[in-house]
Amino acid sequence: MKEKMYQMMKDKLFLVMLVLGLLTIVAAAGAVTIQRGNRAEKGDPYYSVEDGGIVAEETKPPMQVAGNSEAQEKTDTKEDSKKQETKTVHETEKADKESQAAMAGAGNDTAKALVLDFGDTSALGWPVEGNVLLSYSMDSTIYFPTLEQYKCNPGMVIQGDVSMPVYAPANARVLEIGSNEEIGNYLVMDLGNEYKAICGQLKEIPVVENEYMEKGQILGYVAEPTKYYSVEGTNIYFQLLHQDKAVDPLDYLE
Numbered sequence: 001m002k003e004k005m006y007q008m009m010k011d012k013l014f015l016v017m018l019v020l021g022l023l024t025i026v027a028a029a030g031a032v033t034i035q036r037g038n039r040a041e042k043g044d045p046y047y048s049v050e051d052g053g054i055v056a057e058e059t060k061p062p063m064q065v066a067g068n069s070e071a072q073e074k075t076d077t078k079e080d081s082k083k084q085e086t087k088t089v090h091e092t093e094k095a096d097k098e099s100q101a102a103m104a105g106a107g108n109d110t111a112k113a114l115v116l117d118f119g120d121t122s123a124l125g126w127p128v129e130g131n132v133l134l135s136y137s138m139d140s141t142i143y144f145p146t147l148e149q150y151k152c153n154p155g156m157v158i159q160g161d162v163s164m165p166v167y168a169p170a171n172a173r174v175l176e177i178g179s180n181e182e183i184g185n186y187l188v189m190d191l192g193n194e195y196k197a198i199c200g201q202l203k204e205i206p207v208v209e210n211e212y213m214e215k216g217q218i219l220g221y222v223a224e225p226t227k228y229y230s231v232e233g234t235n236i237y238f239q240l241l242h243q244d245k246a247v248d249p250l251d252y253l254e
Contacts, residue, residue: 114212116190116193117192117193118195122170122252123252124249128159128236130235131159132156134157145231147228155238159235167215169191169215172213173210173211174188175209181226184223184225184226185201185220194243194244198239199237200239201222204221205219207219
């Protein structure tokens, strides 16, 4: 009986010690949790446990999305390419404008250099090289074979072959391009100082009104004669005026 009582007391003592041990462990765990929480609130990335060990606070690395770097690089490359294309277009447009301005400036310089200053002592070049079929005659009449009549002639009729080039007799500006039954296609040219020249019986005229021509420049080609000069044959009609009055071209021809 005594042995049973002793064993029961022994078992109770063991249970009490076991409970006390468990309580001690639980209390220690609570202390560690509280200390860890305090250190974390203070921003300390490391904290100590009661046994002296050091535990590092968990840190998360920055998230990286796969492909973001490559996509950004492609975007930057496209933007750089667009900027380069835009720059190239601007440079090309600028070069074109500068080229056009240079050409316009050259044209203006040529127009300014082409001075129309024909005068009494100036010499005319022959529009074509040929015989004079009908001379200038305003003081008396001369015979026109095709018309079979005598009449005054305000200009000259110079022989030429069909398609022979016709040259500007002096520096001039084209005032008018026209056509009539008597002299066919013709040009009226301003020579300067109220001198004008008219050249008819032309074809394939390459110049336009208000265009400047240098002396010796081609202004057209000899055409077939009109019905007014069918007997005389192919020719160029050439007339010179001063202050809108006909004068003898032969006095000025070289």
